[in-house]
Amino acid sequence: MSMILVACSLFGIGLLGVLVRRDIIALLASVEVMLGGALVLLVGLGASVKHVGSPVSVEGIALIVIVVAAAEAAVGLALLVAVARRRGATRVEDLSEVKG
């Protein structure tokens, strides 16, 4: 129960960061916090599941999620560097043209 509370709190704090931060680096870091909360929840629940004979391995799924999130962070940071190089801005207000 405590683990669920901590994981949901981490997710909420990350969501708050996504909503209030105005800098792209801080936005990406807040997304990582949200993902960390979800991973803690996944692993914490997976620790109490019988693994032998279960259809999938929780550790394997968490590993795949970590790798996908790392790829997402790499692409996000590359976009950040490219946008900053082209426009000289890293705040979301300065990138309103991206909306199309």
Added chain:
Amino acid sequence: MSGLTSIGLFWGLSAVALLGALAVVFVRDVMRMALGLGAFLMAVAGFFAYYGFGFLALAELFVYVGGVLVLVLFAIMFVQRTGSGAPLLESRIDSLTVVSSVAVAAVLFVMVRPLAAAFSVSLPATATQHLSQALLGRLLPQFEAVGLLLLVSLVAVVIIVGGERE
């Protein structure tokens, strides 16, 4: 590990993770934000080790603390160039964002809480052998797809960052 030590370790990790996450959200100095993110990621790795997933904890350390955090620091160095003083991050905090974030966290907690009773079987940690068997057995298509995704993302990063020449 005794019960008291286990409880103390859990709440210690929780405190580090929550403080690191709060630093990511509220700290204005960008390097301190990166430090908070590092503390948070290490606490998450500690959670993995606490629950007996040693390989996962090492992977978290290598991939996030050793990879993503270094990428964030490099991005900060490339992007946050100011004439003088430390670069600062801005936030726009209002009551609606705080209330909606707390509401989402509360709804998530209420929805997930019944799972704690459903998954109440306590078991010892999984061995790395089981993980390798899963990754090269049942999860082999997903494992290969993730490898392909990593390759595509690396190519995308090279194209995005190095595609333009001034």
